[in-house]
Amino acid sequence: MKIGELARQSGLNASRIRFYEARGLLHAVVRGENGYRSYPPEALQVLRIITGAQRAGFSLEEIRKLIPADLSNWDQEELLQALRRKVTDIAAMEEQLRQSRAEIERLLVVIAARPPDMTCNDNARRVLSEVR
Structure with a gap:
């Protein structure tokens, strides 16, 4: 899924999604030959976890340490x-x-x-x- 679609589905700005990626919170992002990011379907779930954890008072560093690269491996x-x-x-x-x-x-x-x-x-x- 491209970043625009992920932004639409998550309700987040594309810049916020790129920020989370740069901070090591979003894994398995693939860049095509054209340089565009392609996000796996579970990226939406990760973004929901991140925003929920932030609302609960977790810092981005705390969240980064908790979210596994593979969501099936908590x-x-x-x-x-x-x-x-x-x-x-x-x-x-x-x-x-x-x-x-x-x-x-x-x-x-x-x-x-x-x-x-x-x-x-x-x-x-x-x-x-x-x-x-």
């Missing part, structure tokens, strides 16, 4: 380990976000507690002294 244990690591990473990010949210909510309370007779500049100094 290493199940390696895939499971990568998915478990990603779940752990997401849990750590969630905890960091929870802490960040709590800090911002605390700052909101401190800033909003400005006495009516205090100027904004004095309130900023008060808040900064409490944050330190």
Whole structure:
């Protein structure tokens, strides 16, 4: 299949497909004598795996390491380990976000507690002294 057809079926730009190929994510691409790329039918499946994995938070490097050159030759244990690591990473990010949210909510309370007779500049100094 030519790149235009693959782009149409995948919903990706041809430049994005070439980018994935250059990054070692798309294998078995054959160039004809005319220089045109020809992609095997499973290239569409690979592109769906790549875009799905990106939406799930995997980097292109992580995806490159996981996708075998031959899609019928997946290493199940390696895939499971990568998915478990990603779940752990997401849990750590969630905890960091929870802490960040709590800090911002605390700052909101401190800033909003400005006495009516205090100027904004004095309130900023008060808040900064409490944050330190």
